[in-house]
Amino acid sequence: MPLAASASPDLQRRTSAVLVMKKLLGMVLVLLVAVGSCALPCWLAPATPTLSAATLPDSLTPPGPRVVLPGRPVEAAQAGRVWEVYVTPGQRVRKGDMLAKLAQPLHTLEQQRLQGLLAQQQRAHAALLAQQPAASAAAVAAAHQKIQALRLQLAQAPQALTFVFVTAPEDGLITTRPVAPGDYLQAHAAVLTYQPGTAADTTLLLTSVE
Numbered sequence: 001m002p003l004a005a006s007a008s009p010d011l012q013r014r015t016s017a018v019l020v021m022k023k024l025l026g027m028v029l030v031l032l033v034a035v036g037s038c039a040l041p042c043w044l045a046p047a048t049p050t051l052s053a054a055t056l057p058d059s060l061t062p063p064g065p066r067v068v069l070p071g072r073p074v075e076a077a078q079a080g081r082v083w084e085v086y087v088t089p090g091q092r093v094r095k096g097d098m099l100a101k102l103a104q105p106l107h108t109l110e111q112q113r114l115q116g117l118l119a120q121q122q123r124a125h126a127a128l129l130a131q132q133p134a135a136s137a138a139a140v141a142a143a144h145q146k147i148q149a150l151r152l153q154l155a156q157a158p159q160a161l162t163f164v165f166v167t168a169p170e171d172g173l174i175t176t177r178p179v180a181p182g183d184y185l186q187a188h189a190a191v192l193t194y195q196p197g198t199a200a201d202t203t204l205l206l207t208s209v210e
Contacts, residue, residue: 071175073190080104106160118150172196
């Protein structure tokens, strides 16, 4: 009887330990199943690509900095050399304001006379060359010297200039000035560029101070 009584508490303790272990194992299994049920869909789902400006289509790409156009060109009606420019970028102008002045050579009466003599002497020189060997070498050399002398006189003749003014075609704001005094421009070359718009009122308002 004493042996049976002493064995009974040991058996109860072992049974209790086994039950506790079973409960712990059951709880661990439940936790594993719960975690697996949550992680499995995420693992099976395809990875979502990270969107950036490089991968976005053109319609979704955020716009870059806006490029401001230089404006409308004001062209030179005729070829000439820039003599003066009266405006600077950022200045507002009204329709008809003078923007620049171009210089063009003006043929004087003396220049026209020398050009006529030069053309006549060149024809005479060509005729002598065509007559060789009948024409003497001295006559050909003399005609050539006259041509050189007329060219020198024409180069030394006083130069006359005529001026052409470039005006604003409408009210606006000067944006660029790509030319400088001394530049030679062909016809229809851009002298300035501008943005059209109403010019600011530059009238001075005088107020009396009491």
